[in-house]
Amino acid sequence: MAFFDKLKSKLFKSSSKIDDGLEAIVEDGGAVDTPDTDDALPVDQVMDTPDIAVEALPDAVEDDAAPLPADVPAKAAPEPVPLRDTIQPAVPDLPASAPAKEAARKPGLMGRLMGRSTAAPVVRRVLDDEMLEQLEELLISTDMGVDTALRVTANMAEGRFGKRLSVEEIKRLLAAEVARIMDPIAKPLPLYSKTPQVVLVVGVNGSGKTTTIGKLASQFKAAGKNVVIAAGDTFRAAAVEQLQVWGERAGVPVLTAAQGSDPASLAFDAMGQAERDGADLLLIDTAGRLQNRGDLMEELAKIVRVIRKKDPSAPHNTLLVLDATTGQNALNQVKVFQEISDVSGLVMTKLDGTAKGGVLVALADKFGLPIHAIGVGEQIDDLQPFDPQEFADALMGLDPQ
Numbered sequence: 001m002a003f004f005d006k007l008k009s010k011l012f013k014s015s016s017k018i019d020d021g022l023e024a025i026v027e028d029g030g031a032v033d034t035p036d037t038d039d040a041l042p043v044d045q046v047m048d049t050p051d052i053a054v055e056a057l058p059d060a061v062e063d064d065a066a067p068l069p070a071d072v073p074a075k076a077a078p079e080p081v082p083l084r085d086t087i088q089p090a091v092p093d094l095p096a097s098a099p100a101k102e103a104a105r106k107p108g109l110m111g112r113l114m115g116r117s118t119a120a121p122v123v124r125r126v127l128d129d130e131m132l133e134q135l136e137e138l139l140i141s142t143d144m145g146v147d148t149a150l151r152v153t154a155n156m157a158e159g160r161f162g163k164r165l166s167v168e169e170i171k172r173l174l175a176a177e178v179a180r181i182m183d184p185i186a187k188p189l190p191l192y193s194k195t196p197q198v199v200l201v202v203g204v205n206g207s208g209k210t211t212t213i214g215k216l217a218s219q220f221k222a223a224g225k226n227v228v229i230a231a232g233d234t235f236r237a238a239a240v241e242q243l244q245v246w247g248e249r250a251g252v253p254v255l256t257a258a259q260g261s262d263p264a265s266l267a268f269d270a271m272g273q274a275e276r277d278g279a280d281l282l283l284i285d286t287a288g289r290l291q292n293r294g295d296l297m298e299e300l301a302k303i304v305r306v307i308r309k310k311d312p313s314a315p316h317n318t319l320l321v322l323d324a325t326t327g328q329n330a331l332n333q334v335k336v337f338q339e340i341s342d343v344s345g346l347v348m349t350k351l352d353g354t355a356k357g358g359v360l361v362a363l364a365d366k367f368g369l370p371i372h373a374i375g376v377g378e379q380i381d382d383l384q385p386f387d388p389q390e391f392a393d394a395l396m397g398l399d400p401q
């Protein structure tokens with residue numbers, strides 16, 4: 001619960017945008033429940049979940065939850081990541097608590113017969129084409145993207161046209177749809193039995209690569225893993241210093257090279273040190289200068305070539321770090337980095353304080369790449385495992401269920 005509160009308060013900007021927008025949409029053409037309208041449309045009927053949503057829920061959750069034998073071959077056998085506060089994805093509840101909540105707010109039978117109201121009135125609006133369009137626009141404004149917003153709202157509307165919905169009910173229905181899209185891609189960073197496991201971290205400058213590596217190193221170290229960091233962005237002195245600070249804090253060695261020197265040669269040395277140290281994980285930072293794509297592609301390719309001399313199966317993960325505040329531009333970055341490297345999973349940073357959190361839904365919908373973790377601040381604990389239902393609820397501004 002504490003985790004949820006934190007995520008929710010940190011995703012405040014996305015959720016408050018949806019909050020405000022939904023209030024306005026429902027009030028525009030909605031009406032306060034009266035005894036007549038209550039009787040006409042029982043809440044539990046409104047909240048019936050279409051079959052499509054029910055079927056997709058349980059499957060995806062089991063994948064990563066099963067513990068794995070220790071001696072399985074590399075890449076075949078991920079074990080759950082030992083991130084601090086790891087929360088295994090829960091089977092998303094069907095959106096059943098909204099009716100219960102709102103029913104609880106309604107006056108009892110006697111109260112209604114006597115015309116007494118014991119709670120604030122609930123405004124509901126009939127779901128029609130116009131309202132659906134408004135909902136689409138609202139989701140698009142959180143950077144969910146047109147295609148994804150259309151799909152989310154269409155699924156949510158299925159079987160509910162002509163029914164009267166309240167803000168709370170719409171939030172729960174939309175959250176269920178979002179969680180359904182996100183569920184298959186919520187996967188902790190897999191850990192392999194083969195060590196050192198080499199994790200190449202890529203992303204444009206400023207996306208949060210350095211910070212994410214620092215947080216990952218600290219959290220893995222705290223979980224008992226032996227970690228080595230290679231400060232592979234040899235052009236940016238500030239990035240190297242930042243990594244050294246994280247390294248000191250976490251008690252993790254950070255390998256650096258002279259400014260402007262060849263990152264591939266640093267990566268090679270780091271492989272050597274990781275092997276000598278018996279490290280479990282080698283995290284390699286890389287440059288993010290997309291201005292010259294050809295150069296960056298060649299630089300990454302060279303790093304890969306060189307580390308494969310020591311381990312032909314490396315890198316075992318290529319983590320793309322994306323900045324949520326860039327909104328739809330993040331989609332473009334995935335495309336570009338998929339072209340120049342073998343992206344195996346995503347970390348989305350800066351979800352705190354942005355109204356563009358919906359972009360994560362668009363990413364999940366479009367690329368289906370695993371989301372290993374999300375950044376919700378600059379502190380070590382602000383890198384969290386990705387939980388689809390909590391994310392969906394926080395995005396919609398829902399209270400904990």
Ligand SMILES: Nc1nc2c(ncn2[C@@H]2O[C@H](COP(=O)(O)OP(=O)(O)OP(=O)(O)O)[C@@H](O)[C@H]2O)c(=O)[nH]1
Pocket residue numbers: 203204205206207208209210211212233236238239242287288349350351352353374375376377378382
């Ligand atoms: N609010 C917030 N800030 C973050 C988060 N992750 C990183 N930052 C900040 O974003 C800024 C850029 O982060 P870096 O880790 O330096 O990004 P980078 O990709 O390594 O960028 P270069 O060092 O320029 O290559 C820093 O000020 C970080 O503190 C996050 O999840 N939330």
